[in-house]
Amino acid sequence: xxxxxxxxxxxxxxxxxxxSAFELEVAPVTDNIYALIGEIGPPTAENRGLNNxxxxxxxxDGVVLIGSGATARGAELIEEAIxxxxxxxxxxxxxxxxxxxxxxxxxxxxxxxxxxxxxxxxDQAQRQLAAATLAQWQAExxxxxIDPTYPSEVIYDDEHTFIFGGITFSLNWPGGGRLHxxxxxxxxxxxxxxxxxxxxxxxxxxxxxxxxVMRWRQSFSRLMAMKPKTIVPGHGRPGSPxxxxxDTGDYLRWLTRSLRDALADRGRLEETVxxxxxxxxxxxxxxxxxxxxxNIRRAYQLMEQD
Numbered sequence: 001x002x003x004x005x006x007x008x009x010x011x012x013x014x015x016x017x018x019x020s021a022f023e024l025e026v027a028p029v030t031d032n033i034y035a036l037i038g039e040i041g042p043p044t045a046e047n048r049g050l051n052n053x054x055x056x057x058x059x060x061d062g063v064v065l066i067g068s069g070a071t072a073r074g075a076e077l078i079e080e081a082i083x084x085x086x087x088x089x090x091x092x093x094x095x096x097x098x099x100x101x102x103x104x105x106x107x108x109x110x111x112x113x114x115x116x117x118x119x120x121x122x123d124q125a126q127r128q129l130a131a132a133t134l135a136q137w138q139a140e141x142x143x144x145x146i147d148p149t150y151p152s153e154v155i156y157d158d159e160h161t162f163i164f165g166g167i168t169f170s171l172n173w174p175g176g177g178r179l180h181x182x183x184x185x186x187x188x189x190x191x192x193x194x195x196x197x198x199x200x201x202x203x204x205x206x207x208x209x210x211x212x213v214m215r216w217r218q219s220f221s222r223l224m225a226m227k228p229k230t231i232v233p234g235h236g237r238p239g240s241p242x243x244x245x246x247d248t249g250d251y252l253r254w255l256t257r258s259l260r261d262a263l264a265d266r267g268r269l270e271e272t273v274x275x276x277x278x279x280x281x282x283x284x285x286x287x288x289x290x291x292x293x294x295n296i297r298r299a300y301q302l303m304e305q306d
Contacts, residue, residue, distance in 0.1 A: 022047045024081040027238060030190055032058040032167075035232045036067075036081055040203050040286050043101065045142030048074035052101045055194045055232045056082055057187070059165020062091030066185055066194050068105035068116070071143040075105030090114060092164065094171065095151050096183045096196040097234070098125035100137045107149035118151035118183070119158065121173050125181025126150060174198065174222045176215040178208065184223065191229035198223060199248045201236030203286040207295045213302050217252040224249065251282055255295065259303050273297050 025037040034057075038050035049070025057064045063082055069075045082090060095103045095118035103126055106116050118126075130148045138146060159172040170186040177198040185194040193199075198219055207213060224241055232238045236247070262272045273296045282288055 022050070022077070024050060024077055026081050026085050029055075029192060029230055029232060029238050033187065033190060033192055033232075034058070034085060035238045036078060037237060038101075040235065043070060043137070043140045045140075048077060049101050049104070049137065049141040049143070050074050050077065052099075052197075052235050053233055053237075054078065054102075055185075056090075057165075057167055057169075058086050058088055059167050061165035062088050064092045064094065064164060064167070064169070065090050065109070066094045066096060067102045067196075068093050068095065068109055070101040070104050070137070071141055071146065072105065072108045073143070074101075074141075075108035078105065079108075092117065094118070094169075094185060095122055095126070096171070096185055096194065098122055098129050098179045098181045099197060100129075100133055102196065104137065104146055104148065106151070107147065110149045110152065115153050116149070116151045117153040117155070117171070119160065119171060119173055119181075120154050120156050121158070121181040122183050123151050123154050123181075125179055128181075129179075175219040176212045177219050178206065178211050178216060180210070180212055180215075186226065186228075191227065192232065193223060193226065193228035193230070194232045195223065195234060195244075197234035199231055199233040199244050200285075201231075201233040201239050201243055201247050203235055203247075204282060204288050204291045204295070205235075205248055205251065206287075206291055207298045207302075209298060209302075211298070211302065213252070213299045214256055214306065217256050220244075220249050220252055247285060251285075254280065254282075255299055256303070259296070259300050262300070263304060269297065269300055272300055 027035040027037055029035055036054040038052050039047045043049040043051045054067035069078050093109050093114055093116045134146055161170040168189050171183055173183045182196050230238055231244050258276050273293055276296050277293045
């Protein structure tokens with residue numbers, strides 16, 4: 001074989017191997033509800049931005065997908081993962097979040113004529129964040145230029161309950177979490193909560209410049225008051241309310257209580273960050289080192305403004 005042809009074949013094989021290396025894990029929650037588990041770490045070209053956890057329900061009338069992924073290729077990986085589980089087609093998509101990995105795959109499904117449902121709060125948050133996040137998201141994931149596709153069915157209320165394919169779904173806004181427009185999906189019959197970024201399992205949650213941290217803590221308490229049996233988190237593996245308390249609730253309570261005391265004592269920002277970063281006991285969470293100081297700093301600044 002000529003050297004150039006051999007090199008081209010080798011590069012193609014390497015690319016094909018790399019491109020197919022990442023695969024979403026499908027984790028059963030019940031006999032017809034499943035979690036789609038991506039990576040814990042940052043979004044990359046290899047994982048197609050799928051560094052989160054999504055979900056789907058296999059109903060009598062087809063598959064309801066909760067979250068559309070981060071890119072067109074990510075949406076294809078979602079479709080492939082579902083096809084390994086059921087031969088029923090995806091017939092509806094529900095957006096519960098405004099973070100890129102929750103909805104930038106909308107266009108892939110919309111082109112297939114699949115309706116996309118969201119609360120108005122979520123739709124508006126997606127529109128507000130798109131311009132600021134698209135360029136960075138493309139750079140991180142290696143995606144082609146993304147023309148965002150917004151929900152085709154918008155609910156002008158903070159709660160919407162409906163029955164589809166024999167399953168009752170309740171889409172609602174509990175009061176704001178990591179992003180103010182994020183919602184959750186509640187399956188009251190099975191007592192399954194698909195929480196999106198309100199709840200993290202296995203890894204430390206991330207606070208951003210606009211995160212309403214005190215509202216997040218309050219929203220978490222409201223979600224626990226619903227008495228879910230199982231929680232499909234925005235990141236990490238499905239688990240019990242006890243796991244949600246350990247991995248998210250305890251951290252939010254510790255962070256807000258500690259910063260409230262520091263602000264009352266007029267503690268300086270960097271001194272507070274340094275002190276609290278040494279005393280926090282959440283090293284069991286992945287990405288603890290990457291986020292612990294930044295979370296304290298951002299939460300301090302947000303709470304100082306309130």
